[in-house]
Amino acid sequence: MRERSQSEVKEIIRKWYKVLKIPEQYGGDFQAYLENTTILPHITPEEYEEAGGEENILYCLYFCERLQERYLEKGIDLKILYDTLQELFLWTRSCSRRKGKLWLENLWWVKLHLTMKLFRLGRLNFCMGLEHNHLPQWELPMGTPIMEVHIPRADSLTREDCKKSFAQARTFFATYFPEFQYRYFTCHSWLLDSKLKELLPQDSNIIKFQEMFRLVSETESQETLHYVFGAGTTRENLSEKECSTSLASKVKERVLNGETFHESYGILK
Incomplete structure (x- = not known):
């Protein structure tokens, strides 16, 4: 050519x-x-x-x-x-x-x-990946093919829209990438932090999204600060940040009082 x-x-x-x-x-x-x-x-x-x-x-x-x-x-x-x-x-x-x-x-x-590893299908992004953790209790040894779920920034995250995305993903990858035989959908995100259940109403979209997954691990992270207050936010400069939502106010109060937020890892069959 x-x-x-x-x-x-x-x-x-x-x-x-x-x-x-x-x-x-x-x-x-x-x-x-x-x-x-x-x-x-x-x-x-x-x-x-x-x-x-x-x-x-x-x-x-x-x-x-x-x-x-x-x-x-x-x-x-x-x-x-x-x-x-x-x-x-x-x-x-x-x-x-x-x-x-x-x-x-x-x-x-x-x-x-x-x-062509990641695709936006409806509300969610799906990425063909390999398991980086060793989770024998879930028959997920390191290197097992998995479907990683990522959440694009958007106005809402309704359970209905997410269910449609999962259904679309199952059909899409079976049709166009049948050779990729994954065991689970997985998600590693600050949105899965169980501490958010203390700050948000049970009928909130974030909590409903959490409930779709079985949470298996968590690690301390500043991602909650980055997404709620903007990139570059740290525990040290948080006092300077304004709160535009009730969640931001609650997160700020908790962190300034010494608490830590997490990124959690969840799986869904």
């Missing part, structure tokens, strides 16, 4: 920049990066090694083209592609806000989307 020219490569990057609707305020950064960067057209997402935030965003936009081709080859609805790639938009927006210019880093997460 003929190797694409730089002009062809950059036209593809421009196309996906528009498709993903990167905020217009970063248009100047984007044009400058594009003019000053040479893109290797043959490189794949698997081969790409994270570089500066400028190069990262250009390469990831370029990789979207091949990803679309792979979806079409498998016959996967392109709506799923565009839903899945919303995470690239959100990740880019988050990195850019922190940096103050167009930026993309920590590509381990984005690469899951670009290498």
Whole structure:
């Protein structure tokens, strides 16, 4: 196959920049990066090694083209592609806000989307993975294929929407990846912290989501602070943060009084 020219490569990057609707305020950064960067057209997402935030965003936009081709080859609805790639938009927006210019880093997460390991199916993300813990009581030795569940940021997390996503995932992976024989759905998240039951009403969406899983382990984590108050929040600077929700007020009070929150690990058949 003929190797694409730089002009062809950059036209593809421009196309996906528009498709993903990167905020217009970063248009100047984007044009400058594009003019000053040479893109290797043959490189794949698997081969790409994270570089500066400028190069990262250009390469990831370029990789979207091949990803679309792979979806079409498998016959996967392109709506799923565009839903899945919303995470690239959100990740880019988050990195850019922190940096103050167009930026993309920590590509381990984005690469899951670009290498067809992770898919947005309805309300939830599902990622083909391998068990990292040793859980013999659940017949889950390390290395067992599992379906990891991730929760994209959105307005609501209703039990009904989640059940639809699980049903869609079972059909989707059986249809398009029948060779991936997983035992369980798993989720590792601050949303599964059992301490949240003390802070939220029993009919809250978070508690209903927790109840879908059997919780098997927990580790101390500051992820609750990051998601409730924003990236960079720590126990040390929490007193400076404003509370915009009742949950934030309760979390702040608990942490300033010496309590710790967790990320918990749950499984679902």
